[in-house]
Amino acid sequence: MSEASTNPPEYYIGIMSGTSLDGVDLAIVECDQNQLSTHFTQFSLFPEQLQKDLAELTLAEQWHPDHYFKIETELTQVYANAVEAALVSARVEPGNITAIGCHGQTVRHRAFTKPAYTVQMINGSLLAELTNCTVVTDFRRRDMAAGGQGAPLAPAFHYAALSAQHPNAAVLNLGGIANLTIWDQERLIGFDSGPANGLTDAWMQTRFNKPRDEGGEQARQGNINQGLLEQLLKHPYLQLPAPKSTGREEFNLPWLESQLASYNDVSDQDVLTTLAEFTAVSIAESLKNSKPTHMYVCGGGVNNLYILERLQRLIPQTVIAPSSEVGVDPDFMEAIAFAWIARQTIHLQPGNQPSVTGAHGPRILGAIYPR
Template sequence: MKADTNRYYIGLMSGTSLDGIDAALVCMEATTPRLIATHAEAMPDELYQRLLALCHAPSVSFAELALAEAAFCRLQARAVQTLLETTGMPPTQIQAIGSHGQTIEHAPGGHDGGPAYTLQLDNPSLLAELTGCAVVGDFRRRDLAAGGQAAPLAPAFHQAVFASEEHHQLILNLGGFANLTWLPPRASERKPLGFDTGPANVLLDAWYQRHQGGRFDHDGRWAASGYVDTTLLERLLAEPFFQQAPPRSTGREMFHLPWLESHLRGAETSADVQATLAELTAASVAQGIIQLGLDDTDPVVLIPCGGGAHNPDLLARLAGYVPNIALRDSADWGWPADWMEAGAFAWLAHQRLHGLPGNLPSVTGARGPRILGGIYAP
């Protein structure tokens, strides 16, 4: 196939933190993605509450789903239009938008003996209509159909951006949940791995909202004011998920406030619980790194990204668990921490349009490489 140069894609991502729509304009130069411009569209409070209520909801009406989906897609369209306006680029120059949608349920192991499923709220047809751009959507279910976890999908993109000739590269996404990508040196015969290590911001945000108001603990200040309850931490880390071998992925279906409350004894202070949740994130990420089985002599670089990369309290806790691993800024590779996931779905849209696989079977557990997503014409 002829090399694809100077082709532009937009990636859209709304993660489990529900803080807004990240839009990234990406230029594909041959096979290398380059970040051109970005825009963050904040999530309105009403839509935030509506989407939060849908996540792992025991029951929901079709009308509620349709209302939330339409509002979500219109917010995506606004993000795209703002990004194009600020760059002066017409929609006709965009090859495709890669739209992840909003995950409201993820059960790769099924539920109560039922089939595996993952559900992202999205309407690529409406998005194509509103933006005048082709849209690639529904990325996850093809991997799921091939026996995979449908997550994480970003590691293939990480490989395109971060793979090193000499170092083992660890890319850590600290969104609502934490997921880890391990990239061996290019010459290695070992295959990349990636998996969810556990909760990152999802429990921290929920506990903060309950006790402090607001959406998140800015810079981890409240967590830093408390003390780690080691016995509570031990109870939380006893959750079997943390010992499960990869491939593995998780979501709000497992880690939510009732799960946390089931481990509390009633005498804990709220600030100490927040500190312990931050410690849980750091400890479970470190445990995930240990599960990779890297040799102590291997040169390793850890690259944090996602919202948690801006949390100095969380990063300090993590550094305490992995003192021999160098933490590096993803911006050194031209990708600021906030834009990795949106960039990944721009890259995945490129893969789909060119008939190229978007998953890594060694990461998701799928039976083989698969072309991900469906194309919706403008």
């Protein structure tokens, strides 16, 4: 964000709903010349049936078009409701919003198939109509068209926002999937390291009838099963070099249950503890060729203190801290990132980082739906 301007501040809304499928993160961001500040944040839970429908779509072998577009419309209405509520609470008029950057809901991401493709569910036309705001969406496919993975996209924002003050650092986003951004004076890389909250949440929901392991306290009570851990770490994705990206297609409850076939004697409690260790170890292994002095954590997993403690023991040379210590709300890092990407698109500036995604070069991302 190096460009200077004498124009008045612009306001962007970033909307993100991730692989955890819990709801909608929204941030209203103010861009004043080359400065970016968060004006307002809000989280909205998904309706229970919509959450269930989205979870089923991510794993379904086939999609019926009528069912798909019905869910897409319902999801878009949820996004629009979130925008309306946020504008009222923040006392901002729709006409003062330059654009909404809406990631949509990823229901399929196949970066390694031939052809590679990705699907983010969102009706940009409808969202523009319902909110009376310009909408920028469909960010990933332009990067994929240029030979990239289309993910992760947040590292471009991490680097733009933090690298000047923190020249040798990393950002760890713990959503359903864990992704890393790592930079020093010579390089910038970013990739999905593997699972974060997705597997532990699914296990808590099916075995403990709770939405998540609050604070990691449940996992803290169990024991790590080394045999199961070693089995999980054999997943082929973990052996791939960056650039790479993944999602629920690879790390999901059916896959986990298939891995447990030879471990019927492991208690539900110990499975949970082992899953938490799986997350920590897969992240630590991804960092073995990097030595960031600090790692700033964001996403819902920032509240899982057990996983963070295990990770700190595995990489004692790196100081692990929430991204709030560098001025970015850890719960809304990705929503802020998509507000920033929308700004890049509106100003015809690249929003990807080729060293992260593997694209042939910088690209302006997304499609614009005018108000």
